[in-house]
Amino acid sequence: MILRGKAHRFGDDVNTDYIISGKYKFKTLDMKELAKHVMEDLDPDFYNKVEPGDFIVAGRNFGCGSSREQAPLAIIHANISAVIASSFARIFYRNAINTGLPVVEVDTSAISDGDELEVNLGTGKVTNLTTGVEITAKPLPEVMIRILNDGGLASHIRKHKGFALED
Numbered sequence: 001m002i003l004r005g006k007a008h009r010f011g012d013d014v015n016t017d018y019i020i021s022g023k024y025k026f027k028t029l030d031m032k033e034l035a036k037h038v039m040e041d042l043d044p045d046f047y048n049k050v051e052p053g054d055f056i057v058a059g060r061n062f063g064c065g066s067s068r069e070q071a072p073l074a075i076i077h078a079n080i081s082a083v084i085a086s087s088f089a090r091i092f093y094r095n096a097i098n099t100g101l102p103v104v105e106v107d108t109s110a111i112s113d114g115d116e117l118e119v120n121l122g123t124g125k126v127t128n129l130t131t132g133v134e135i136t137a138k139p140l141p142e143v144m145i146r147i148l149n150d151g152g153l154a155s156h157i158r159k160h161k162g163f164a165l166e167d
Contacts, residue, residue, distance in 0.1 A: 001121040005053035009113035015065035020074040035077035052079040063092020072101040100152030106137035
């Protein structure tokens with residue numbers, strides 16, 4: 001799976017309340033409405049800047065805080081194709097894969113806000129098309145790519161009438 005888009009850069013320790021503020025969680029469960037508020041505490045105009053396929057790029061410990069699944073779901077509905085970070089909070093990482101949001105763990109120090117990126121999830125290669133820098137992450141295991149291609153864990157289980165490790 002190859003993804004292309006623009007980087008929207010954030011720092012370290014982006015918690016789930018920064019991703020989608022808890023104040024919206026109790027107002028609606030409509031993911032399209034929640035998507036309008038993704039990252040707004042860090043960048044109030046974020047939703048208006050994003051084009052389909054863009055990336056959130058961050059430093060260490062992305063998705064720390066609570067374990068709410070609304071965080072990766074709201075990111076998906078904001079048309080973000082993947083989150084690229086130096087490291088992820090474990091529960092966010094699992095929630096992302098389970099909901100169908102690709103996550104790439106790689107050194108992000110060579111990626112700036114606005115850079116055009118190409119990400120190959122199968123090989124783990126992140127190419128900064130703006131600067132020509134290539135960064136190699138550990139590729140996602142094939143089973144995770146299958147889950148992502150199927151739209152998340154629940155869709156994968158429905159499609160295969162159980163959990164399928166192979167086609």
